[in-house]
Amino acid sequence: MSTPLDASDLAALAALDALLQTSSVTGAARRLGLSTPAVSHALARLRERFGDPLLVRAGRGMVLTPRAEQLRPRVRDALSLATLVFEDPGAFEPASMERSFTLSMTDYVLRVFGGPFEARVRAAAPGVDLRVIVNAVDDAERLRAGDTDLVVGIYGALPPELRTRAIISERLVCVVREAHPVLAPTKRRLTLRQFVTLEHVQIAPRGQPGGYVDDRLAELGHARRVARAVPFFQLALEMTASSDYLLTVSERIARQLGPELGLRVLEPPSELGLEPYALSMVWHPRFDADAGHRWLREQLVESTQALDGLSHARPRRRLDASDPTAGEASGRRRRKAKN
DNA sequence: GCGAACTACTATCCATTGTG
DNA sequence: CACAATGGATAGTAGTTCGC
Numbered sequence: 620m621s622t623p624l625d626a627s628d629l630a631a632l633a634a635l636d637a638l639l640q641t642s643s644v645t646g647a648a649r650r651l652g653l654s655t656p657a658v659s660h661a662l663a664r665l666r667e668r669f670g671d672p673l674l675v676r677a678g679r680g681m682v683l684t685p686r687a688e689q690l691r692p693r694v695r696d697a698l699s700l701a702t703l704v705f706e707d708p709g710a711f712e713p714a715s716m717e718r719s720f721t722l723s724m725t726d727y728v729l730r731v732f733g734g735p736f737e738a739r740v741r742a743a744a745p746g747v748d749l750r751v752i753v754n755a756v757d758d759a760e761r762l763r764a765g766d767t768d769l770v771v772g773i774y775g776a777l778p779p780e781l782r783t784r785a786i787i788s789e790r791l792v793c794v795v796r797e798a799h800p801v802l803a804p805t806k807r808r809l810t811l812r813q814f815v816t817l818e819h820v821q822i823a824p825r826g827q828p829g830g831y832v833d834d835r836l837a838e839l840g841h842a843r844r845v846a847r848a849v850p851f852f853q854l855a856l857e858m859t860a861s862s863d864y865l866l867t868v869s870e871r872i873a874r875q876l877g878p879e880l881g882l883r884v885l886e887p888p889s890e891l892g893l894e895p896y897a898l899s900m901v902w903h904p905r906f907d908a909d910a911g912h913r914w915l916r917e918q919l920v921e922s923t924q925a926l927d928g929l930s931h932a933r934p935r936r937r938l939d940a941s942d943p944t945a946g947e948a949s950g951r952r953r954r955k956a957k958n
Numbered sequence: 959g960c961g962a963a964c965t966a967c968t969a970t971c972c973a974t975t976g977t978g
Numbered sequence: 979c980a981c982a983a984t985g986g987a988t989a990g991t992a993g994t995t996c997g998c
Contacts, residue, residue, distance in 0.1 A: 643966080643967095644966070644967060644968090645965085645966060645967080654986055655966075655967075655968095656985075656986065656987075656988090657984075657985045658985095659967060659968060659969090660968095660985070661984085661985090674967095681966085959998105960997105961996105961997095961998095962995100962998105963994100963996085963997100964995080964996100965993085966992085966993085966994105967992080968989100968990080968991075969988100969990075969991095970987100970988090970989085971986105972985105972986085972988105973984100973986080974984085974985085975982100975983085975984080976981100976983085976984105977982085977983105978979105978980095978981090
């Protein structure tokens with residue numbers, strides 16, 4: 620396709636995007652405000668043009684061919700940019716925005732920042748729907764494909780084209796149940812020996828072992844036993860409250876849920892030298908100039924700013940790498956960088 | 959297992975619109 | 979005015995679900 624674009628190409632682009640997003644002729648027609656035969660015609664033309672069926676029947680619905688899957692993010696990007704050309708930058712009004720955003724984050728982020736963020740969005744943009752999914756290994760791919768609008772987590776190994784903005788600093792603390800049999804109630808900081816002797820709960824939303832803490836231990840020639848790995852922060856805290864396990868976790872959620880769960884917050888061993896880390900939001904550059912998306916990003920930043928600095932030192936260094944599991948900023952995952 | 963009902967896509971024909 | 983492209987109306991086909 621080296622010939623210049625014309626008006627029908629743009630219409631075809633819109634039809635292709637709707638087809639690839641909905642995987643349905645009927646759904647695309649609804650989205651485009653056309654009849655199904657009109658979209659079916661458009662699909663036939665696209666099929667001829669690409670020399671590929673693009674959508675094939677699968678039971679009651681349709682599925683994308685590999686070629687269509689490959690086209691999907693590129694078409695999304697192209698259409699978003701084209702849409703921006705026609706957008707009046709001065710006309711954006713959050714109150715009249717009717718739109719759905721899909722956000723990827725951990726239950727920790729939801730628990731700590733979700734309240735203020737939700738209140739802001741509801742008050743200023745009642746027509747906005749928010750869908751939250753759990754951080755996953757394919758967060759970057761989902762951003763590229765347009766399946767996720769914004770990701771919040773601790774990321775290092777991301778494709779270079781993605782935009783990242785640090786929104787808040789966090790640090791790690793250890794928690795155990797109040798009446799822990801081994802640790803005296805007056806104890807404020809764990810020794811390294813206690814840390815490696817006790818059995819651990821680890822938060823691993825993506826199910827992968829290891830992480831920042833294990834890397835630090837390995838550098839010191841030690842290892843710990845992770846007896847339980849679970850995907851959710853709240854669950855990990857509850858498990859810790861009803862066992863003798865030790866949990867290393869972000870300080871904010873430990874302070875927030877610790878008292879009601881009967882948990883004690885302890886400083887990690889100083890030998891470990893666990894650094895504060897930055898929690899970031901990540902988005903695809905196609906949304907850079909999108910007024911609605913920009914507004915949503917601002918709401919998230921402002922929701923976290925009220926919390927930042929209350930009880931936390933700024934990071935001594937800006938962590939540029941770690942792990943979206945957020946519990947323990949990881950260096951290991953940085954290296955495996957899929958893709 | 960069979961058939962009706964339902965959903966979703968395709969084929970055909972026709973109207974409209976833009977271009978030369 | 980002829981032609982091409984696009985889109986709508988209608989009828990038909992194909993696959994799934996559900997009740998008997």
